[in-house]
Amino acid sequence: MSRSLLSAVTGNTPCVRGAVVDRLLKLSPRAVVLAVSIQAQGEGYPTVQRFLSGSGTALAGTALPGATGDPVVILRQDLLSLRRSADASHVVLAVPGDVDVLSLMVELWRPRVSSGSLGDHYDAAPLVVAVDTEAFLADIGCVHRTQLLWSGGDRGESVTRAEAAARQVEAADILVVPRPAGRAFEPGDVELIGQLNYSSLLLTSAGTDGAEGELPASLVRRLPPGADEGWRSRLEPVGPPRARRGGSGEVRTLCWRARRPLHPERLAEALAVVMSGVVRGRGHLWLCSRPDVVVAWRSAGAYLELREADRWLDEDPRCWAAASPQRRMLASWYWHDYYGERRSEITLTGVGLDQEAVRSALDKALLTDQELSLGPLGWTSIPDPLLGDIDRG
Known part of the structure; x- marks a missing residue:
């Protein structure tokens, strides 16, 4: 049996994340969307809520029972279940902005003794991050407020909003930056985002509602084998720089x-x-x-x-x-x-x-x-x- 395709999409606002998911479904109409939210529960494990949509499954419109536990374990079980029961050829994992998406993907792909590797059942598609420039610029300078970033385990990591914003941009294989409705980008907005992750493909488009422009088919291509090793290497303390040297303007x-x-x-x-x-x-x-x-x-x-x-x-x-x-x-x-x-x-x-x-x-x-x-x-x-x-x- 051929492996299914797994896309991960996140964004710094629900609006831009949802717009990219909708446009990705135009490229892959039969894809199943597994939307996730995570809520902290005091000192214990968080509650993980999941919702299925898309025309590629009879379970579309179904809210899966909320589960309390390690988000990685819960989502691995969901993905393996979708592969077995729904035989979904393409699953889009829609991840909220309070998830450290790169760490999450590394942990999802890490082989387990009991269930093997997710790579036995799925091929990875590029990790897509949608960025609202106004929200990004507000967050990247915010060091006096913190938030929890989830990946795996029983508690999130407390980081500044600036750190969370930077990590999200740096995680992307593909960056999608919608142009604010009714105006052009401010000078340097897109340049700063692109500088922080020079190895990603940077796409700009009009309309915060995502109605204009089509995304390229490269968003649903299969990454070469070993993509998870590339993700893991980005988390190591010793590695090549992700930002582009030089630049233009300020x-x-x-x-x-x-x-x-x-x-x-x-x-x-x-x-x-x-x-x-x-x-x-x-x-x-x-x-x-x-x-x-x-x-x-x-x-x-x-x-x-x-x-x-x-x-x-x-x-x-x-x-x-x-x-x-x-x-x-x-x-x-x-x-x-x-x-x-x-x-x-x-x-x-x-x-x-x-x-x-x-x-x-x-x-x-x-x-x-x-x-x-x-x-x-x-x-x-x-x-x-x-x-x-x-x-x-």
């Missing part, structure tokens, strides 16, 4: 790299210059105070998060086996006989960035030759105001 992106450790005190002093005008920043650091640890850099709006995310790969084959193919490829490309894959790489996108000032500030935060000669044992004695000093007791 929206610019720079990528800074270094092959020697950063001094945490000087980096802390440089942050005021580095973060000026930054809308989104992602990357990883090699801090001298933590020579074996990958420190993830993630900022959205004015909020910056630095955290210990992973360990640098060493010569232990088990470390390499656990990494994604993309991580292994990058490690081989950048491998140093003494330092291994260790390096810093940050991508910063913003409006009116002073790129020379940012690069200079970061370069000055690197260890000097004299400090570098101290070696890892000496580096760890340097105070770290960013992540705290390591307890050597």
Whole structure:
């Protein structure tokens, strides 16, 4: 039996998400839509509501019984059931904006001992994200309010609205940006969205109701085998930049790299210059105070998060086996006989960035030759105001 096609569609407003689903159904009239909503239930698992629609199933118009539990487990069961009972050739998973859709897709595709892989039953279509520019611009600068982002497990992740907006754009294989009704895009609106995810296909169209324009047939194509590995690699702390370097107008992106450790005190002093005008920043650091640890850099709006995310790969084959193919490829490309894959790489996108000032500030935060000669044992004695000093007791 041939595998069905699974599309995932989300958006930052119900209006643009629904419009894209409706237009996708014009490309695939027999598709079954599985619409999802998730509600928190105190400290326990959330309640997951699902609704079926579309002409490809006799169950159209059916609200499935609400279930409390891990959203990934519940949705996997729904998708497998649709494949068995309804024999749906194409399922559209309509995901609300409070779901970390990339993490959700990775977990849905992860093989399970009891039920195998979802890839045994479905081929993946491109992950589609619809973006209302007005809502996006309001959210990307909002760091004083938080929201729960769901993927799997018994609780969501509390993030700023700016972080949620940035993650959603970065998750897309295809970005659909409707033009606001009655007016043109504001300068830089689409440019900023496109800069945050240069590898996606960016589509613009007229009418927030989605009535104008047709979506290309590429939205319902089957991705090559291993698409889930590509999604997983985007979640790893060490990976290629997703934002486009350069830019036009006031929206610019720079990528800074270094092959020697950063001094945490000087980096802390440089942050005021580095973060000026930054809308989104992602990357990883090699801090001298933590020579074996990958420190993830993630900022959205004015909020910056630095955290210990992973360990640098060493010569232990088990470390390499656990990494994604993309991580292994990058490690081989950048491998140093003494330092291994260790390096810093940050991508910063913003409006009116002073790129020379940012690069200079970061370069000055690197260890000097004299400090570098101290070696890892000496580096760890340097105070770290960013992540705290390591307890050597």
